[in-house]
Amino acid sequence: MHSGPVASRSADPRDSRESKNGGGPQLDAVSLAIIEQLQEDGRRPYxxxxxxxxxxxxxxxxxxxxxxxxxxxxxxxVTDPLTVGFRRQAMVGVNVEGDVESVADALTAMAECEYVVMTAGSFDLMVEIVCEDDDHLLEVINKRIRAVPGVRSTESFVYLKLKKQTYMWGTR
Amino acid sequence: MHSGPVASRSADPRDSRESKNGGGPQLDAVSLAIIEQLQEDGRRPYxxxxxxxxxxxxxxxxxxxxxxxxxxxxxxxVTDPLTVGFRRQAMVGVNVEGDVESVADALTAMAECEYVVMTAGSFDLMVEIVCEDDDHLLEVINKRIRAVPGVRSTESFVYLKLKKQTYMWGTR
DNA sequence: CCCGCTTCTGCGAAATCCGCAAGCCGAGAC
DNA sequence: GTCTCGGCTTGCGGATTTCGCAGAAGCGGG
Structure with a gap:
């Protein structure tokens, strides 16, 4: 009775369109569909x-x-940072001399760094900072980030308005 | 019996440390605590x-x-994009001539744009792109984003390694 | 003081979660 | 072929959770 159209195609959650894939464990179409359901509502009943x-x-x-x-x-x-008291955010591009990864680890350890990614291009690292106010933001950028050994220079992009922020990977 | 230490202080969810605040509706300490609980586990029982x-x-x-x-x-x-088949990501800085907001709206409408924010600094907009492969990424940046009216120039930062990504606002 | 508004509480009823067991079925190993 | 293994289904109870509602309590305004 429960021979769903999706399940009948592939019953093994480990298979995928192609087995050579960069990331970790693979997902089949059914797990994808489950994730999509939970992206609409994380509390939806099983x-x-x-x-x-x-x-x-x-x-x-x-x-x-x-x-x-x-x-x-x-x-x-997940919340809108504005409504929980964090009024200043910024993206910071960082240039590094020496080991990029060790700098990335140092930034990762900072609570105010919400997002740390190593990039190709005119920055070695990009970091998203979430702060309570301007003083806090200034301190984090000028005192803490620039104090990390290996940081050559930084460039800041203060957020003026957040237009979009989704969590809909796999839903497309 | 249920006189919790937090609730006894303030019972009105609308009040806050200060009433003049940029964002929307205000949160008291209890709602903050509830959010923190749900940030640890979104399915935790009431x-x-x-x-x-x-x-x-x-x-x-x-x-x-x-x-x-x-x-x-x-x-x-929320998922790791890598494990759901999106192997290329990039941050794109955009410079705009004319109305920035209308460009931001156009980018927001694109499914591949996961994150769109208006910024102060040497870019007017920063956009995070999530793509399946290099071809897809190239098409989005060079064909779609640059085709938006008002886009003067773009600069791309392809992700090499994602080091940190948290959803712990308010938990600090 | 009383009223209106909001929030909190308490409590049944319904729904959900959770662990378990038995049987089925396809894939791969031998 | 036969065997094993992993995953799915069905079914089942019991514990837990969710849900809706009525009543009480706190709070500011008239």
């Missing part, structure tokens, strides 16, 4: 998800648990 | 949250529902 993706409640439960355990996905509350 | 913040199960439920309705927070699954 039974409802199962109905949508063509799986039983128990199977969905197992898959979700596995995805969580593997670290493929996490179910969390 | 009763467990209530015990942690000193509120009844029903009260937590009402608060969460209101936070969701107001758009202050959303409970969603």
């Amino acid at each position: 039974a409802a998800i199962g109905k949508a993706v063509g799986l039983s409640e128990a199977a969905v439960r197992q898959r979700v648990q596995k995805l969580l355990d593997q670290g493929v996905m996490q179910i969390v509350a | 009763a467990a949250i209530g015990k942690a913040v000193g509120l009844s199960e029903a009260a937590v439920r009402q608060r969460v529902q209101k936070l969701l309705d107001q758009g202050v927070m959303q409970i969603v699954a």
Whole structure:
């Protein structure tokens, strides 16, 4: 009775369109569909998800648990920083002399750095900073980031208006 | 019996440290605590949250529902883009002639633009792009973004390695 | 003081979550 | 072929959670 159209095609969650893939464990179409369901509503009941993706409640439960355990996905509350008291944000481009990764690790350790990525281009690193006010922002950029050994220079882009922020990977 | 240490201080979710605040509706300490609980685990039961913040199960439920309705927070699954098949990401700085906001709106409408923000500094806009492969990335940057009326120039920063990505606003 | 508004609480009823067992089925190994 | 293994399904109870609603409590305005 539960022979869903998706499940009938591929029953093994480990297979994928192609097996050579850069990242970690692979996802099949069903797990993708489950993730999409949980991206719409992280608290959706397992039974409802199962109905949508063509799986039983128990199977969905197992898959979700596995995805969580593997670290493929996490179910969390995300907020608008403005409404929780963080009024200044900025993207900071960083140029490094020496080991880029060690600088990245130092920035990662800072609570105000929400996002740290190594890049190709005229910056070696890009860092998103979330602060409470201008003083806080100034301190983080000029005192803390520039004090990290290996940081040659920085360029700041203060946020004026956040236009879009989605969490819809895989939903396209 | 349920006189929690946090709730006893302020019972009105609308008040805050200071009433003049840039953003939208204000949050009191209890709502903050609820958000923190849900940032650790978006599926945590209301009763467990209530015990942690000193509120009844029903009260937590009402608060969460209101936070969701107001758009202050959303409970969603977030994934590592790599594991869901998006292997190329980039930050793109954009310079605009004319109305910046209309360009921002055009970029916001593009599915590949995960993040769009207006900035002060040597770029007018910064956009995060999530793509499946190099061809896709190239097409988005050179064909689609540069085709938007008002875009004067762009500079791309291809992601080499994502070092940190948190959703812990308010948890510090 | 009383009223209106909002929030919190308490409590049943319904739904969900969770673990478990038995059987099915396809894929791969031997 | 046969075997094993992993995953899915079905079914089941019991514990837990969610949900809606009525009543009480706090708070500011008239």
